[in-house]
Amino acid sequence: MTDTGDLPRGRLIPRDRAAHPVARDVDYKTSVGRSPDWPLLSMESTASEETGPRFGHSMIGPRDNNLIENYPGDGLAIGERIRVFGRVLDENARPVPHTLVEIWQANAGGRYRHVKDGYFAPLDPNFGGCGRTLTDAEGRYEFMTIRPGAYPWPNRGNDWRPMHIHFSLFGSGFGQRLISQMYFQGDPLIDLCPIAATVKDRSQLDRLVASLEMSAARPMDYLAYRFDIVLRGHRQTMFENKPEGM
Amino acid sequence: MTMRETPSQTAGPYVHIGCLPEHAGLARFYDAQVGASPIATGAKGAEITITGTIIDGMGGLMRDAMIETWQADAAGLFPGEPGADPAVSGFARMACDADSGAFTLKTIKPGATGGGAPHISVWIVARGINIGLQTRIYFEDEVNGSDPLLSRIDPPQRAGTLIARNAGPGAYRFDIRLRGDGETVFLDL
Numbered sequence: 435m436t437d438t439g440d441l442p443r444g445r446l447i448p449r450d451r452a453a454h455p456v457a458r459d460v461d462y463k464t465s466v467g468r469s470p471d472w473p474l475l476s477m478e479s480t481a482s483e484e485t486g487p488r489f490g491h492s493m494i495g496p497r498d499n500n501l502i503e504n505y506p507g508d509g510l511a512i513g514e515r516i517r518v519f520g521r522v523l524d525e526n527a528r529p530v531p532h533t534l535v536e537i538w539q540a541n542a543g544g545r546y547r548h549v550k551d552g553y554f555a556p557l558d559p560n561f562g563g564c565g566r567t568l569t570d571a572e573g574r575y576e577f578m579t580i581r582p583g584a585y586p587w588p589n590r591g592n593d594w595r596p597m598h599i600h601f602s603l604f605g606s607g608f609g610q611r612l613i614s615q616m617y618f619q620g621d622p623l624i625d626l627c628p629i630a631a632t633v634k635d636r637s638q639l640d641r642l643v644a645s646l647e648m649s650a651a652r653p654m655d656y657l658a659y660r661f662d663i664v665l666r667g668h669r670q671t672m673f674e675n676k677p678e679g680m
Numbered sequence: 681m682t683m684r685e686t687p688s689q690t691a692g693p694y695v696h697i698g699c700l701p702e703h704a705g706l707a708r709f710y711d712a713q714v715g716a717s718p719i720a721t722g723a724k725g726a727e728i729t730i731t732g733t734i735i736d737g738m739g740g741l742m743r744d745a746m747i748e749t750w751q752a753d754a755a756g757l758f759p760g761e762p763g764a765d766p767a768v769s770g771f772a773r774m775a776c777d778a779d780s781g782a783f784t785l786k787t788i789k790p791g792a793t794g795g796g797a798p799h800i801s802v803w804i805v806a807r808g809i810n811i812g813l814q815t816r817i818y819f820e821d822e823v824n825g826s827d828p829l830l831s832r833i834d835p836p837q838r839a840g841t842l843i844a845r846n847a848g849p850g851a852y853r854f855d856i857r858l859r860g861d862g863e864t865v866f867l868d869l
Contacts, residue, residue: 449868453684455810464808465690467737471859472838474868477829481794482801482816483869485758486750487771493712505709527682534714538698548694549705549778550744562706564698566714600691600698608750609869611803611812615689632810633687641686664683 445669446479446609447525455632462628463589483609484668489534491568498566501539501579505562512558513542513580515656518616518644521573522603525667529573536566536602537577544585544595553585578656584623596623596630605665616661617643688812691805695746696775703775715748715773718787723767725754725788730817730844730852733781734804737859741781745806748773749785749817756791756798789819797827799842804856814867817854818843829867838865 457469497504502511518537522530540546540563543555547563561580569575579599586594598615605611617624624630624643633639641664650658696704702713734742749772752758753765774783790798800817818824820843825831833839841864844852856864 446869450685451868454687455689457810459810462690462808462810465810466808467740468742468806468808468858469737469810470813470863470866471737472863472865474866475829475833476868477832479869480796480829481752481758482750482796482799483814485760487715487769488760489714493710493714495711498710523683525683525685536698536714538694546694546697547704547706548697550693562697562701562709564701564706564709566698566710600689600695602691602698608801608803609814611748612686612688613691613695613805613812614686629690632689635687638684638687641684642689664686666685667683 443484443668446483446607447667447669448476449666452635453638456634459628459632461590462632465632479607479609484607486604486606486608486610488532489568489604494566494568499577501561501563501565501577503578504565505560507560509560511541511561511580513561515578516581517576517578517650517652517656517658518599518661519574519576519650519658520660520662522569522575522663522665523573524605524610524665526670528667529569529571530605530665531569531571531573533569533606534566534604535569535575536564537579537599538564539579539582539599540585542580542583544583555583555585581618584621589628593628594623594626596621596627601661601663603663603665610665612665614663615642618659619643619645688810690807690810691746691812693744693807695805699746699773700775715771718749718751718768718770718772718785720767720769723753723788724765725791726850728787728789728850728852730785730787730800730854731782731847732854732856733783734776734806734856734858739860741776742806742858743776743778743781745776745804746773747776747783748803749787749800751787751800752790752793754788754791756793758793795828797824797830798822799827802856813858814869815856815864816842816867819852820845833865841865
């Protein structure tokens with residue numbers, strides 16, 4: 435458990451649904467049967483959404499954020515070595531400190547280590563494909579991993595997922611919970627992907643594309659990609675001359 | 681407000697690798713699994729088990745979904761609040777069974793919170809769900825009549841989709857229907 439005293443509380447800013455994918459998109463076929471027909475019931479947030487689980491450093495292992503080394507094999511994962519880093523902020527541009535960030539991804543050949551993945555690219559004996567970390571006091575996080583491969587999937591006649599890493603975020607309240615995907619700058623498959631295309635606002639989709647940051651790369655070792663994440667924020671209202679939720 | 685929220689994307693069929701590695705077949709990958717149980721030994725309150733399934737718009741079981749729950753302790757206090765039961769972490773993460781499609785939550789019954797009837801918050805992700813679905817589990821043997829959320833549901837008969845049914849001593853049944861007949865009320869809070 436971490437100290438909760440410095441975290442913002444209070445009503446959450448209502449979710450801007452236009453910032454998100456549409457729930458039902460015929461080009462992503464599975465979404466058709468897995469999206470509600472009725473409108474969502476909108477209401478002001480309550481304590482159930484404004485509070486949320488806390489995860490302490492004691493549960494995070496020293497190699498949990500290094501996917502190149504964290505699978506119990508004998509050697510290093512195969513693939514292009516990359517560092518993925520960024521900050522987790524809220525809509526008020528405040529850092530989200532000490533929050534859990536979990537990632538998962540395919541290996542360099544585009545194969546997941548999952549009982550349900552039967553793609554014929556081989557498994558890498560030294561790659562599991564999952565990692566986790568806590569942000570620091572300034573909301574910063576980083577992972578070492580390999581660049582995942584693109585892979586085909588059954589949807590339309592010939593759909594391929596662009597290279598991507600799945601991200602899971604918590605924030606301080608359960609109503610801030612978010613799962614998303616990070617894409618890679620310059621990948622031509624992004625514009626062909628029906629899952630990426632569920633985000634109808636192009637400027638929002640662009641925010642899922644991590645940028646190559648040579649200044650954060652290490653010569654003769656790894657490239658670096660920056661992916662900043664924004665979670666819902668708390669509504670700020672003036673209360674006794676002091677902004678609430680700050 | 682100065683920044684927009686990062687857009688959601690589907691958790692996909694392999695969400696278990698990142699969130700429930702053991703369910704994906706990565707045995708003992710992490711020392712501690714996130715959300716393994718919402719309670720520890722000694723948690724105060726009535727122990728309950730909630731079982732259910734998630735059903736898609738074609739009536740099929742969603743065997744690949746992941747569910748998370750968040751709740752108050754037996755006194756209605758959330759973890760971190762002054763006086764909250766230290767044996768209640770409040771958070772659970774479950775996979776639907778790959779064969780039966782069933783999920784099972786073993787916890788303690790939460791108390792009423794700030795004017796609301798006792799409830800457990802639920803968040804569902806899966807392949808085909810582009811943004812996680814929020815809902816709530818209420819209990820048929822509690823006083824739900826004045827709950828502000830249930831009272832707002834229109835048409836009111838849909839409120840029944842949020843109420844877990846008694847299924848024996850300490851046991852409840854809660855099925856979630858994503859679309860179509862009996863569609864569960866999903867929330868935007």
